[in-house]
Amino acid sequence: MGTRQETFSDFNIKFNALNENASFSSGDCMTGEISFVLSTITKLRSIEISLNGKAHVFWRTCTGSLRRRRIKNHSANKDVFNFRAVVLEENTAIGPTILQPGAHVYPFTCHLPEGNFPSTFHGIHGRVVYSLKVEIRRPWHLVKEFQVEFNYANHIDANQPKLLAPLSGSVGKMVCCLWCASGPVEMTVRIDRDGFVPGETITIMCEFSNASTRDATPTASLTQHQKYSTLTRSKKKIDLKTLDSVTGKPVKSGTLQAYSEMSLTIPDTSLSISNCSIIEVVYTVLVTLSIDWSTDISVTLPIVMCDLPVHTSPDTNVYQN
Structure with missing residues (x-):
């Protein structure tokens, strides 16, 4: 047959x-x-x-x-x-x-x-x-x-005023050496806006003050937070995914003022999701200052992954076959 x-x-x-x-x-x-x-x-x-x-x-x-x-x-x-x-x-x-x-x-x-x-x-x-x-x-x-x-794609326009505003954060601590305080370590982190699209580069401006006796090294990372929940939201699951990371120049002990610039490249990734009751996708830029023989200090800046980049609109983003 x-x-x-x-x-x-x-x-x-x-x-x-x-x-x-x-x-x-x-x-x-x-x-x-x-x-x-x-x-x-x-x-x-x-x-x-x-x-x-x-x-x-x-x-x-x-x-x-x-x-x-x-x-x-x-x-x-x-x-x-x-x-x-x-x-x-x-x-x-x-x-x-x-x-x-x-x-x-x-x-x-x-x-x-x-x-x-x-x-x-x-x-x-x-x-x-x-x-x-x-x-x-x-x-x-x-x-x-x-x-x-x-x-x-749920349109998220990076040209919104709230997404064009710069973000910044500061943190500091006293570093102790046995029974004596060796001096404060301080860090201020800035990025020029809140909204980005995949493929862009995030420029991170950092200012350091290291009055301690320890050297410190900055690192920056772009992290995706995947948040899952049941319908009642009584059970939740969170997974973190590092998309890019970079290590900056060490900040020597006794440095009262130092500036550094680091860059993170956004890969092809999902857009931010904040309008679904069981799935949320959030992105953050995390800058950590690792201090020798002491606990780290860090600044976290939330960003929004958009589909419309700065200076474009749906009308100018039409694809021609």
Whole structure:
């Protein structure tokens, strides 16, 4: 006996890009094509599409001894949106649409719902996923389904006044040498704004005063905080991911005033998420001054990962095919 040939093959869903990131946002008009190849004459009742956005988290905790270990699962699901549209519909007076063998292409157009939805995210213990599903209905057949993910970006404009304001922080301590205080160590850290986009460089200006008898070394790091929680927020899980780090020039003992500049490069990473009840994504710049034979001092500055860089707007950020 020969191998049964599948009715559908080479199924593809193509999106027409609106920007260089191939992302979509609230209220965007999404256009594209659904294409497939038929091996035989096929009757279709309808072709429908659905846009779905879902957030999901999952992690495990272990308690007890090795002999009586208890493993507990923590999970949560949240629907972001669900939208349906019809691409091809059966004419009730004529009956099903009859398609001949060969390639078929169906363009589609739909508008994403308006709303404040979280950006696409794939993390260690959770994700925010947006997908387009195509459902093909035929007489006396199960529904044929095809699904593909698309990238959704919640517009965060770095040109907002609150994100253009500079950030700074200061910290200091007395350094003791046995029973005597050897002098204070102080550090002030500044960055020129709050909002950045992936690919940019963060310039960190530091001012030091080291009146102690110990040398000190500054380091800077860019950290992503992934925060997960259940629907009741009674259980939470936090994971930290260092995206970039750099070590500055040592600050010698007895230095009353020193200036240093360090740079961090932002890799291709997720946008900040603060509008989802079960997933939060936060970024910080952490500058630590490590003091020989003493505890460190540090300054943490929160930043926001945006999708629209400084001096641009949605109108000037359109991608031309």
